[in-house]
Amino acid sequence: MPGIQETQLYCLADRRYYDTPARLPDQETRYPLDAAEPPPGWRRVAGGLWTSLLPEDGEPAEQGWKIHVSTVPEEAARTLRDTARICLRHRVPFKFLRSEQALLLMSGKYMSRGSAGKFLTLYPPDGAALTRVLDELTRALSGRRGPYILSDLRIGDAPVYVRYGAFVDRWCRDARGERVPALRHPSGELVPDERGVVFRVPSWVRVPEQLRPHLAARAAARDDSFPYTVTEALQFSNAGGIYLARHRETGNRVVLREARPHCGLDAVGDDAVTRLEREHRALKALAGLDCVPRVYGVRTVWEHRFLMTEYVEGPTLLDEIVARFALVRGARTPAELAPYTAWVDRVTGQLAAALAEVHGRGLRFGDLHPSNIILRPDGRLALVDFEYATALDDDRTPLAGAPGLQAPPGTPGAEADAYALWATWLTMLMPLTEMAAHDRAKALALESWARGRYGLAPDAGPPRPALLRAAESAADRESEIAALLEGPAPDWAELRTRLLAGIHAGATPERRDRLFPGDPKSFATGGTDLAHGAAGVLYALHRTGAPVPAEWTNWLADAARRRDPASPGGLYDGLPGTAVALALLGRTDEGRELFARAVAAAHPSPSADLLTGRAGVALAALRLATVGPGAPDPELVDTALRTAWDLDCLVRGEAVPDGPAAPPSAGLLRGLSGAALLHLELHALTGEDWLLRAARTALYRDSGHCVEMPDGTVQVKDGRRHLLYLDQGSGGFALVARAYLAREEAPALAGLLPGVRKGCGNEFVREPGLFTGRAGLVSTARQLEEGPAGPEVLASVRNLSWHLVADGDRLLVPGARLRRCSADLATGAAGLLLALSFLAGAEAGEGSDTAAAPGGGGHRPHDLLSLLTLG
Template structure:
């Protein structure tokens, strides 16, 4: 699943679906070198946001020393022209960000630190040419500005940087089974090309002597600093936020780091500009209890640090998650009333804090639950004043968390008061991101919140602009009209299909781009499976796309059922494309097996996919390979060392021991070999050992302090497997299953998806409870209306993190469609796993 920063990046190109940044609509700001015919004797290639120029007849080495050049937007065109002139004269391949908009994206606040700041990349043919170009470009660009490329070593004082890395696209799998860029070590093995935000050289590479003075200068530039960092609170391309202690006094402070020219926001301001704004605000607000004290500002190396008071307390966002009562199935009136009273108290404190800030002539501009600290006595402190401004400013704040930002037309105190209302709504119904997808959602969420918490019309803060903002409440699921809803979901899936695109067929989670849009979890295979399972017609064009995509796939071919070509082949076989399925299997035969044991990304998934293929194709070879996978899994379950195969850390169905138990069970049922059943039972026992019973009697997975119930990592997925073992006569599962059943019908579920949302929980509730819980199941179905958005083309489903819509099986419409179809049916686990 994509991380928070990657999710933000995949929201840039399209307002409806997650999409690759390369489809950014930036034609108007393209650099001249990216337009028209390429220079004579050169080839131009487009990849994502990058344009590459390579001399005809030239061939890049696989890897070596590369040069990165950074730039600020106002100097970018001139910097590109200078670098291009050198590279064209010397016939050295290079690539560059294609437009001013692309540069803003890569330099943005939410860009990963490892790639932030890179504007031009130069690919020297050998080390001598690298050193020559490094000297020449460093001298040529001296005096130019650009953000520091954190993965690299700076050459001199110019924005010119160097690192050893891959030149061509090579891929391998890291220790967790993810596909990552690769280097080739001296033995020929592909190993991860690490791009952490720190300069490092692979163990087999010697740092050229000419670079050693630059490394020494970097290490000497840091200098003394009176604070010791104790904890990293947040990282972004703009810098970090750290909990630190003064070396002499021991006083705890918060350091807010700002990198020059980095972390550009929607207004084009960099991190240092925003830090200066925060300093201004804290000085203006000095003495207010609701604002941290400013200790000062320090320059260290090239970075600026604002030093402020460390406020003892908890973040409001985390406290809402901890206290929120509707995640508990047995939440009653007293719990609801107590929580509503707590919300009233917090909102009153926030209103008073805003009044105090406004009284000093300051507009806060960025109120949301992650920017509020609650002291132990319950009083509130506002933090992060990067977007503060004069109260009378007419500028609309350019900040705000998803769904919580002030709408166009509101500025000054009204903008802050709108964010206060949105924060209040978030505390009652933490789904405010949906407002960005459908302006009618907040009205419905507010009405539901008032009903649940027994709030009158006058409760809560006023919403500025309410009289002029059109709010339309849509309720696509007013009852269990499954046929109608299924038709509209199918229509929405068809409407989002893009068979003309080679990189994806259906919009889904950003993770789907990692396997070329083919996978079962996030790609075409999973959507095709769901459509076929529900009996949707006219799927041949989609199957054709999947076949073509598998043929052109160039990334690692390992993985498991959910993220590799074996899972996609299993779906093709299921929909009547046996020959193409067999072809896909042959292309990956002999590939190194997955390094993890799970269903997702691992050997259990490969075993299950091969078993599906053996049945669909009548292939004894696939069955034999599946059994061999089962043997390796059995060894892992016994705790034996298996070269290249790591035991799962988790417990759940997709990523843990329960997935191994399920794969071994299906292999046992196919072969009758008892050792598989013994292995599966042992794996299931290990999954159960990671579960705990909460005070309300519910059973959930305990994972790093989190309690998990969802199908992918939580107890509901384990319970579905345990139920099948119990049907074979295994005893002692009744209490466990009853405890899991208690967690499958909470009042509130944040996301709708199949494997990590309401759709999966309602399926588990149905399977574990049967007809006795049918009313509760239908209630969960009706509650899907919070998330589904009715549009003329059909029903759309918000994906992970609710920022854009998704059609995939794991997070989106295909999963919801499959869930509605499988209610009351048999063979649920097979339906979830390409059966």
């Protein structure tokens, strides 16, 4: 799942869908250089929020010492003009953020700390150019202001920085198998270009002599007079960090809140230091309140500002919700739910009292959400993070808050806090309040469901905020969605029609970067892949019998040809899966050609899994071998068999030259269950006994990650997390185990399935998608049960109403993190369409028995494992 910084970046351009930041509507704040005619001998290239100017007579070097320039909004135009003049004179390629709006957004609190502050990037072609440009830049920009770039070495007193890194896009896989930017090692191998928050130099690179004095100055700038020693980092953002520390003399524990100058800009342009000073004033005004930490003062250390406050021991309210939440802890009856609702009432009452005390001092809190509430061990609570605590009548300082818990802009202080209190109460009962950001009527629907489910009295909870009255008029939309899912059976046909309408409405065949809106990850794969791109959506349409316009298939084929075959990815994130989708759509020759080109050009994946690794590439080969009439293609089958042998060696601990690494977790897509599936499919095709033994060994290896929970469910343990999902978790493992059990007995595997089935019927699921959400879990629960659907399956289908968003006669599906809607297979509407098709078919008696071997020609039309893996 994308991190919060990446998610935030892809929320900038569109309020409905995740979209590339390049489409940010910022024409009114573009810098003149963005639109000016390039000087003779130069060309302009646009990419994302950046505009590049490049000499026409050559391309940038592949890598080297790059220069970054930072700035503040009020100095940006002048800094850009002066820097561009130097670059043009020395013919040094450079890029810059194209607009003031882009600069403000990229300097925001939740943007990546590694790239924060970068306004211009310069690419000197050699050491001589580096020296000349640095000399002129530091003189021209001396005394200018800008954020400190954490990943770089600062040069002098100007906002000028350097680091060694890639000049052009190159990609490789890191130790976790993730696709990351790359540098070329002297050996020729591509290795990760580490872009962290500490200045680092690759081991084979020598620091130029002209940079060494600045390295020494950096080391000498350390301030040892600060009386606190940091013991733990609690949180980081672009604005700074929050640390637990001890006083060196007294040993007292404190919290240090760090503010970086010119960083973490908010909606009105205030930086982290401005907000920290505001918090200091608020804490002094609120001194003596039990719900507010004591403040010990502020201090500048090096260039950063620190606020020292009391350390309030205890978990955040968010942590406590996760630990206690009754609907995922097996509570079903009113008596079982009563302790949790009593706790919610107690916390809500304390919160209301705390806000009343803050208001009594003439201030609003302005940023109430579960992460800003600490629950002390003795039951008392404290509010933390007073950056937006200002006068109750302040109409300039923006409101903060988490998505869905934030009152509309312009809401008066006391009323804004009242809304946040109500939304926090609702979050404790139904932690899905992000849905209110899509439609505030969702908040009312969730409240209604929660009142009924928890058996709450009409007057339970805080008063409903007046600003929700407008949403009450939209309640019909929610009732209409619920009606599609209620009754003895959902209205499968109408759900399908509306999901298809939503998919069609979001299609953008005129764009080259995507055909359908999906997860932000789709932009890294050219919008073609199965998990998040067009291949997955078109496959879902085809598999569920919906028409696939020829224009869309042409788009997919053209976009796949544009993708670099040397970075092909795997079954779900790359060209192999796209090739299979094209073949299934009737473009068999194009699919096989695409697959062959990708396999020939790329280095084998270091991963063994089905999602991005070798098991997935081999399964793609097998699918392509058996598409269409006639005997399977022997060359493609042999490709799959060779990989299957290597994977079996890996599982059994035998070394294979240049072999893949074992996945660290378990599941269909991210574990060894994908390898087991490959073995089963090849066994069905060839009858070779070793393949069945290999499947058994891989499944037993994955079963070692499964644990029985106190509520009787069986889940995959992954560090502190316990997972049931299809991509990583016990649900996907169970589907492959069930297919194996149709061939041979394995009591240890069979004994795990009832617990997985129970877990997949969980009442509460955070997201609706196929790979890591309700669509996948409820489908798995249905596949693992015999006979008609049980009440838990039907209830889970009905609870899809929590997430579905009505848009006229269309239904939209929120994707990962619920921030924007998605049409893709992994997280969005295409995956839900596929799941509902399976469920409808199961109820019609088309797929309740999956004893037929996967891939062996005996699949029933709605076998879930077949649907998930393009069988």
